[in-house]
Amino acid sequence: MADWWDADGRRHRKQFSTSSAAREHEHRETALAHAERASREMKLAVRTGGRKTSQQKKDNGTIESAKGKLGVMIPGMGAVATTFVAGVEAIRKGLAKPIGSLTQMGTVRLGKRTDGRSPKVKEFVPIAGLDDLVFTGWDIFEDNMYEAASNAGVLDYRLLEQLKPFLSSITPRAAVFDHNYVKKIDGPNVKKGKSKMELAEQLRDDIRNFKKTSGATRLITMWCGSTESYIEPTEAHQSVKAFEKALRENDEMIAPSMMYAYASLMEGVPFANGAPNLTVDLPVMLELSRKNEAPICGKDFKTGQTLMKTVLAPAFKARLLGLSGWYSTNILGNRDGEVLDDPGSFKTKEESKLGVLEHILQPGLYPELYGNMFHKVRINYYPPRGDNKEGWDNIDIFGWLGYPMQIKVDFLCRDSILAAPIVLDLVLFLDLAHRCSELRGLGIQEWLSFYFKSPMTVPGLYPEHDLFIQLMKLKNTLRHLKGEELITHLGMEYYDCACVQRAGVAARSIPHASYNRPHGNRKPSSATAGTADPSSPVVLEP
Numbered sequence: 067m068a069d070w071w072d073a074d075g076r077r078h079r080k081q082f083s084t085s086s087a088a089r090e091h092e093h094r095e096t097a098l099a100h101a102e103r104a105s106r107e108m109k110l111a112v113r114t115g116g117r118k119t120s121q122q123k124k125d126n127g128t129i130e131s132a133k134g135k136l137g138v139m140i141p142g143m144g145a146v147a148t149t150f151v152a153g154v155e156a157i158r159k160g161l162a163k164p165i166g167s168l169t170q171m172g173t174v175r176l177g178k179r180t181d182g183r184s185p186k187v188k189e190f191v192p193i194a195g196l197d198d199l200v201f202t203g204w205d206i207f208e209d210n211m212y213e214a215a216s217n218a219g220v221l222d223y224r225l226l227e228q229l230k231p232f233l234s235s236i237t238p239r240a241a242v243f244d245h246n247y248v249k250k251i252d253g254p255n256v257k258k259g260k261s262k263m264e265l266a267e268q269l270r271d272d273i274r275n276f277k278k279t280s281g282a283t284r285l286i287t288m289w290c291g292s293t294e295s296y297i298e299p300t301e302a303h304q305s306v307k308a309f310e311k312a313l314r315e316n317d318e319m320i321a322p323s324m325m326y327a328y329a330s331l332m333e334g335v336p337f338a339n340g341a342p343n344l345t346v347d348l349p350v351m352l353e354l355s356r357k358n359e360a361p362i363c364g365k366d367f368k369t370g371q372t373l374m375k376t377v378l379a380p381a382f383k384a385r386l387l388g389l390s391g392w393y394s395t396n397i398l399g400n401r402d403g404e405v406l407d408d409p410g411s412f413k414t415k416e417e418s419k420l421g422v423l424e425h426i427l428q429p430g431l432y433p434e435l436y437g438n439m440f441h442k443v444r445i446n447y448y449p450p451r452g453d454n455k456e457g458w459d460n461i462d463i464f465g466w467l468g469y470p471m472q473i474k475v476d477f478l479c480r481d482s483i484l485a486a487p488i489v490l491d492l493v494l495f496l497d498l499a500h501r502c503s504e505l506r507g508l509g510i511q512e513w514l515s516f517y518f519k520s521p522m523t524v525p526g527l528y529p530e531h532d533l534f535i536q537l538m539k540l541k542n543t544l545r546h547l548k549g550e551e552l553i554t555h556l557g558m559e560y561y562d563c564a565c566v567q568r569a570g571v572a573a574r575s576i577p578h579a580s581y582n583r584p585h586g587n588r589k590p591s592s593a594t595a596g597t598a599d600p601s602s603p604v605v606l607e608p
């Protein structure tokens with residue numbers, strides 16, 4: 067019995083007296099089928115003047131167009147938010163480039179490596195254009211975006227001066243704030259209400275009001291507020307009913323960020339969480355997100371030190387190098403650093419940063435290599451550095467026969483410069499998810515894990531932290547939405563030219579050798595012998 071697949075991917079089965087006859091038939095038929103398909107594609111290319119030659123792909127689900135303005139609402143108009151908004155305006159004005167943004171500069175490979183199809187992400191999927199973005203925000207301070215950006219000290223004042231009229235026009239709405247959750251700061255621009263439910267209602271009014279005044283057709287909320295004190299989920303977070311009761315009763319376990327999330331999801335607005343707070347990582351928010359088809363994602367932007375960790379740790383595991391210790395320390399002097407100087411806020415951040423190694427290295431599976439590792443994370447507030455953080459890592463590894471080695475990483479980064487393109491991509495991808503019939507009802511958008519230190523998953527599923535797995539997941543999601551083949555990197559088909567030639571098929575007509583199994587030294591079948599030109603090279607790109 068032998069199976070073979072025709073050019074349209076249909077499976078066929080045939081009975082043979084010997085297994086070698088079966089294999090011979092299988093190879094010949096498959097090679098013929100691919101040659102046939104290649105020839106069909108070439109004819110089509112001639113007819114269509116060289117445009118796309120493969121079969122028309124069918125999208126999975128529908129994606130509504132990105133017509134109209136996209137309103138971006140940001141609780142927390144600090145360093146990250148202002149660097150993002152100023153950056154978008156600078157790019158719109160042609161003053162700078164969107165470096166670091168996958169949606170703006172990234173490409174996605176389609177089909178075989180030999181196909182030469184790598185469109186830009188923004189041309190492949192219908193994401194909103196930068197010109198369509200409009201902004202609003204909330205903050206406990208009254209500074210407009212220009213003043214807040216100047217205070218943050220991230221961007222050069224000469225650039226900010228050129229953006230001043232635009233940035234000054236974005237003034238903060240009064241915030242919902244609770245000093246118990248962010249102990250190091252206090253400000254005057256805060257809403258008042260008898261209950262947390264009343265405050266959440268005021269946020270919902272803000273959202274409706276912004277939609278009306280800005281003329282936006284769609285909205286996104288992006289939490290860029292300070293890191294709140296560490297708490298664990300309670301009964302109040304388990305369902306919408308319990309949460310609403312807790313809002314009415316002023317339950318202290320409801321943090322301000324949760325009220326923004328509740329208000330957004332109630333208004334059907336997607337919500338992304340850039341901080342490590344629980345916020346949307348709660349059963350109540352998943353319930354609301356699914357019910358109102360407003361996608362959610364989080365937590366904690368993956369920018370500097372953790373980005374490096376999720377690149378290096380997979381390399382150690384890939385090479386089965388052991389790890390005995392990883393000591394990470396940071397110095398930073400911006401307001402975020404000041405907030406994180408409080409033990410409650412630091413604990414929230416620490417939890418988010420610590421989870422990464424455990425999940426990547428899987429000590430349960432590799433006890434001799436990772437069963438006894440010591441992992442420590444410190445963040446030190448050091449004002450002279452401002453937003454220019456230094457993330458320093460000492461890594462103790464061991465190799466063959468247990469011999470120890472050390473690696474030192476010293477990343478002198480700019481926190482908000484790394485975070486701003488992440489914010490942009492999240493805004494655009496979350497809006498895409500919201501317009502996509504296949505994604506909008508899922509709740510958590512795990513394909514956006516790429517951007518987070520502590521990616522959200524449905525309960526019971528461990529998160530993927532490896533940066534390259536996350537990127538593959540993201541790009542495969544885009545391919546899937548557009549009905550393109552997923553890329554598995556199996557790649558055996560590239561090594562099939564010998565089979566194709568032996569089968570006697572005109573190898574030159576095959577733009578890429580497409581067959582799925584290398585095989586031994588077999589003679590060509592008489593049925594097809596003589597039609598191939600064995601001297602003609604089949605060019606196989608790496």
Ligand SMILES: NC(=O)c1ccc[n+]([C@@H]2O[C@H](COP(=O)([O-])OP(=O)(O)OC[C@H]3O[C@@H](n4cnc5c(N)ncnc54)[C@H](O)[C@@H]3O)[C@@H](O)[C@H]2O)c1
Nearest residue numbers: 142144145146205241290291292293341367369401402481
């Ligand atoms: N690379 C990065 O910069 C990075 C990386 C990962 C996560 N984060 C997180 O992103 C968030 C923003 O970082 P940042 O550097 O812009 O901090 P920041 O201190 O400059 O800005 C935070 C702003 O949030 C405001 N705020 C606090 N509570 C609020 C509330 N309840 N409502 C409205 N506004 C509120 C503060 O007044 C402040 O202006 C922080 O939680 C930080 O931990 C930043």
